[in-house]
Amino acid sequence: MLIHGGKSRLLLIELDDMGRAGLPASLVAYEKPIRDIVEWASGYLTQPHPEIGRRGHVCPFVKSSMNKGLFYLAVQPGVPGDLLEVAESLRAYRDWFIELAAANGPAAHYTTILVLFPELPPDQVSGVIDGAQDLLKADYVSHGLMIGEFHDGPPAKPGLWNPDFRPLRSPVPLLAMRHMVPTDFPFLKDDPEYLAQYLERYGRELPPQAAKDAVEAAREFGLEALLERSPE
Template identity: 55%
Template sequence: MLTHPSDPRRVLVERSDLDPMALPPDLRRYEIHLRATFDWGRAYLTNPHPDLGRSGSVCPFVSASLKRERFFLAVHPGTPSDPAEAVDTMRFYRDWFLELAPRSQPSAQITTILVLFPDVPQDAVEPLVDDVQAMLKPEYVGQGLMIGEFHNGPPAKSGLWNSDFRPLRSPVPMLVVRHMVPTDYPFLRDDPEQARMYLELFGDQVPAQLRDQVERERAVGAP
């Protein structure tokens, strides 16, 4: 378990912390949510899915993240009074993430922070999680990061290889922080500024399966 150096109320939980008595008292009532999220990560994200539309696991980085204990969970207790509260929370964890996993660090790509919102009522989950993700995505991308939304709605975004698949379903509402990676172009291509940031980071690392698409869209956008 990691405790923030300037705010001891903020902790990041690792899989090995799930003994209820190892958790801080204010997190013990969330043990079931923490356990469900780790189980979801191991059972869903690290395995193939018949509706995914490609081979391989749902998320190719999670297996290493779990194995090397770079899969961190945080809990935001209660229901945010408004989106601004959740925005501030995610900015806090974004900044902590950058301290824990600067891009130059070898384990940066497999590091992630999942911020859980287990107390949010079901009818408020989608507007809160989806709206906060949309609000913060431009500034996250501007720092070379991605912010992902997950809940049991599930979010309306479809899979890249199967438009009928909704891959962002999770047992607990959450927002997820990670580094941008070369395969993220399809999530950024519709916004010129976000596509530009992607090319600044990965212009010489574009995966083979995306090169034609990237070059075609760069040519269309050129003056």
Template identity: 50%
Template sequence: MLTYETLHLYSGSDLPADDGPDRETVDTILQWASGYLTNPHEDLGRSGPVCPFVSASLRKDLFRVAVHSGTPDPDEVAEMVLRYKDWFGSLEPTEGTGAQFKTVLIAFPDLDDEAVGEVIDGVQLRLKPDFVADGLMLGQFHQLPPEAGGLWNPDFRPLHAPVALLAIRHMVRSDLPFLIDSPAFVTQYEKIFGKK
């Protein structure tokens, strides 16, 4: 387990104790990632896995999960996510080709359907500018699922997950479609990758 102040991260090679309260949530997320995100889906609208980066992240043991029980409010979650953002920058690897596969998922297994929209979608929308400004992406996943449809099939909901969570990763070249709704986001993207 990796620890930073009061925060903890698990990975596939460093799981919580079998009888620990976080184990079921981490197992559920790892099974979802390896069974859903890394595979094609008939409704996706394109070939390849639902998320092209998760396989390498899992294989390199850079797919890390934090579990926070209880029902925090949006302000508490936003503060927590910003602390993970600070930690993300110093998590190894910090450079080289492996760094682009570093992923942190912050799970909130006790959030019910009533809370996920305000807490998960709301916090993601609020903090996205902070992440994009630093060349990072903040994704939201939950059981409802989020309203955003797929890029290739607007009726498909690729952000469906069995546990409500927010995911931190580096921005990659293929992220432009997720940023075009804001000129400031596009400008930041172009600073990193150049103009399309």
């Protein structure tokens, strides 16, 4: 269990905590959704899927994140009043994420935080989770991060290799944060601000499968100069 030094109200659950005597009193009521997400991560995200349309795990990064002890969970209790309340709650975890990643050295890119919203009524799940992701994406991308929405709707976004597959289904509503990586190009290519942030970081280390499309997108948005910059 990690407790933020300056904000004791913030807790991050580590995978090892699930095998210990018990969760702190403030989280006991949420043990089932926490365990459901740990099982979902290990049984779905880290496994191949017949509908995904490519080889490999559903999420290529989660298994390494879990194995390296950099996979954390948090619980946001109750029902937020609006999306701004969600954004404010997530801001503290985003800042903590940046601190944790900075301390992880070469393994920083495997840092992952999932923030669970186990008490959202079913009729509010999509509005809160999808809406918050849409609201927060620009801010996260500007910090070199990605934020993803997961729930049992599921979110409408299709898989990259199979448009009929809905990869973002999860048993508990949550928002997930991780570092941007070179293979995130497809998620950022259609917006000039997102693409600029991506090219600032990876303009000279584009993954082979994205290089041609990235050059074309850079030309379309007048961002060719970013292809010549050194990565951060």
